[in-house]
Amino acid sequence: MSLNVVTKSIALADGREITIETGKLAKQADGSVVVRMGNAMLLATVVSNKEAREGVDFLPMSVDYQEKFASAGKIPGGFLKREARLSDMEILISRLVDRALRPLFPDDYHAETQIMISLISADKNVLPDALAALAASAALSVSDIPFGGPISEVRVIFKAGEYLINPTPTQIEEADLEMIIAGTIDNILMVEGELNEVSEEVMIGAIKAGHEAIKDHCKVQLELTEAVGKTVKREYSHETHDEGLKADVKAKTYDKVYAVASEGIADKALRKEKFGAIKQEYIDSLPEVAEGEETPSEFLIDKYFHDVEKEAIRNSVLDNRIRLDGRKLNEVRHIWSEVDYLPGAHGSAVFTRGETQSLTTVTLGTKMDQQMIDSAMNSGYNKFMLHYNFPAFSTGEARPNRGPGRREIGHGNLALRALKRMIPQGDENPYTIRVVSDILESNGSSSMATVCAGSLALMDAGIKLKSPVSGIAMGMISDPETGKYAILSDILGDEDHLGDMDFKVTGTDKGITACQMDIKVDGLSYEVLTEALMQAKEGREHILNEIRKTLSESREDLKPHAPRSFTMKIEKELIGAVIGPGGKIIQEIQNESGATVVIEEVDGKGIISVFAVDGDSMADAIRRIKNIVAQPEVGETYTGKVKSIMPFGAFIEFMPGKDGLLHISEIKWERVEKMDGIMEVGEEVKVKLTEIDPKTGKFRLSRKVLLPKPEKAE
The missing domain is CATH 3.30.1370.10 (K Homology domain, type 1)
Incomplete structure (x- = not known):
């Protein structure tokens, strides 16, 4: 069978090149490409079922990024000696790709979709994670799967006053900013990264620099789509609608929902109860169905009522400039915190903001407690760990505990990046540090609560943080028709779900240390983004002041029971x-x-x-x-043991592994004729080192110089 291979190239500013090839590998997938930069090669495949499962009203998409050990000429460690479950780093990269792609699928597309990205050849000078979203988008572009892309993703660093795109690992060292930015040819979709207390202006500059490179990547993908003839996507029908029922639900519930949304009810459970009562009232008002007639779909009622809730709550905020819980747009919920809550931990803190609460502990360990890193691209040890747990009871739910999922790993990593540059390095910090955040209550921004509680717990443990870090989650609600928008500080869970932007920012009083942004609306201007960042700065400073009321700086000493x-x-x-x-x-x-x-x-x-x-x-x-x-020093006095006795004196071990000769003439001031009965092997003797022979290195000892010198007879 002949191959129909199509290859497109992206020329980079520094002379390097990215190629996208399709038509050679994995041709039974709906779409597959190989993206190459240097010797690094990524195979991306995408498959989507033709039909959706019944009752599914969301996109069941999975994204898996995996680095094959063979790509770097390595054999996996462990007993099985094969690739196992995805590592935390692979999960984090998978999440980045998912967050960039998911908003661009049609709202009514519900077919099970699987995207797999594999590193099949590694290059030590190329970081493959920055190419993963490009590979996934290109695979979608050469398929018939409905998708609003293309998109791409780049790594941006800021170093010595300059922005660099997709830098080498060496260039990243000592950079003041490192961010992954994803977007379409027109808009930014996702931003995540860590920063060394940089300003909002520097961060905005990085996003702009990254978007310029993304535009070039998207143009080449459009050419690729044209070349393989996949400009027309598949037809699908995954939703059944009842327009009459939809109109009826809105007509009879919208005003009531709007009224509750405008009440400013701070209690999450009470709000939920009132909204639920409106829906139940509507269901109870439905006339009985005559025999042979079809009962209105509960599934569709739930869906349409959710749409009403979203529209009414958003309009209430835009109209009244007052939020669901009654706060002003830039108002942060009430904060209280406490340190040294757990007497057995090396450091602990409780941080509560509104209905979100984190109980965080710090444990100090030795070098033997360091985490071993073994992956295709990285090997070594990690001495700072942060783990985030989100049990079901934190939201009043009951479900089995299956260990940390992708969300928990992602939230924990964001908090880790927020704090890690504030941890002392090298000789200033000999400890392995593990921070654990257990979320006990959640109603928005538990990852930012983890950052705040983590700062307090580290300071409580006596770790000399360069500066405490606070974090805030920002949101936005906008109406493209009227041009109205509202930027929300310290968002609730409902505001996150119903809003157009989820923007988490952490930092010290000097600048930003980490960020994570997901944009769900097209056309967010840099002016609005800058406004959101400045409002976030105001919120961070307020939270930082609240933290300092509890503990203003690290404790002078460790806890008595800490190592x-x-x-x-x-x-x-x-x-x-x-x-x-x-x-x-x-x-x-x-x-x-x-x-x-x-x-x-x-x-x-x-x-x-x-x-x-x-x-x-x-x-x-x-x-x-x-x-x-210790090195022997002439003139020092030592307590040694007699190792052996000779006719001319005794050999004394005056330091571990170091023997010196105590000559018979140096035992006493009086003349000693012979060694018999003078000393015994194993006897402790106090001696002074009088000489180190410069040629042989032998040690000469004296005992008599430590004894009183007898007076001469008259």
Whole structure:
């Protein structure tokens, strides 16, 4: 069978090139492409069923990004030695692609759709995650699946006053801003990244720079669609409507819903109850159906009532400038917080904002607690972890606990990125740190509550944060026909669901540290985006002030039960002496002192890290190590043990592994004729180091110089 291969190229500003190839691999999929940059190659496939499952009124789409170990010439670790479940990093990349693509499918398209993106060849100088959405969009573009794209995604960094697009891993080092930006040829769809306390102006500049590159990617995909002849998409019919029922639901419920939305009810449960009563009242008012007639669909009633709720609530906000819970547009809900709530944790905090609450703990560990990273593109260790848990009871629901899902991993990662640049690095922080946020109540922006609670818990633990971090979730409601819009600070869960934008921003009093934005409406101007950022800054500063009322800076010391650390450098040649044959010496130090001792070689030096839960344990371990690595000094006094006795004197072990000669003439001031009965093997002797032979390195000891010198007889 002959191949009909089509290839398009995207020329980058720095001379590199991205190619998109279709028609060679995975041709039974609805659409498939290979995207290549350097030696990095991504295979993206998309398949969508022709029909939707009955009763489904959403898009059941899954996006999976996976890095094949063979792509980098590696064999997976673990027992199975094969790719297993997606890693957290792969899940995060999958989420980025999903968030960019999902808004562009038709609202009435409900067929099960699967998008798979695989890294099949790796290049150490190319970061493949920034190409994943381009590959997925290109696969959709060469298929007949209805899709409002194309889209693309780029990584933008800001370094030395310059914006760079899809930089190399080396270029990312020490950048002040790193963001992934997705968009269509006309609009920005999604933004996520971490920043080193940069200004709103710098962030807006990064979004603009990224969008210019995205436009070029989209133009090439349109050419690709034209070349493969997929400009006409498949026909589908996934929804059944009853226009009469739809009109009836709106006519009889809209005003009532609008009235409740305008009441400003702060209690989430009470609002839900009142809206539910309106729907039930409508259902109860329906006339009994005569025999042979069709009963109105409960599914459609729910759907149309939801549409009424959305329209009425949005209009109420735009008309009255007052929100569902009665707040002003820029008003943040009441905040209270508490630290040191859990006496057994190394650090803890409760942060509550409105009906959202996080109980966050900090645990300090040793180097042995570091998380091992083993993936196709990355290997190494991670010493700062943040885990986010969202149990069902936090929203008053009952469902099985199946462990963290993609949402939990994504929210936890956003909070981690918000805080990690504020954590001391290198010698300033010898600890492995694990932060855990358990959401106990949720009504909007629990990830931002995690950031605030995380800051408080870290400061409570005694970690010297560069600055506390606060976070806020912003929303927007707009009407393209009238041009009205409302930017909402500290959004509720309902406002997130019904709004046009979900924009999370975290930062210190100096600038932004992380952001995550999803835009659900076309044509958001940079002026409105700037206004949202400045309103977010105002909200962040308010929340930061509330945090400081509870704890203004990190505690001076760790909790009494938290592990203490001590770090010292030794010469590389002494590492073996501390470890001992087969690890005998270091194991003995740990067993007898109760401390944990970790040794590693860094830049030609031995770095010893000691961790202990109390001062006595720490002091004992340090004393033992110093005895091993200490260098003999002429003039110092030592307590040694007699190792052997010779006719001319005794050999004394005055330091671990170091023997010196105590000559017979140096034992006493009086003359000693022979060694018999003078000393015994194993006897402790206090001696002074008097000389180190410059040629042989042998040690000469004296005992008599420590004794009183006898007076001469007259």
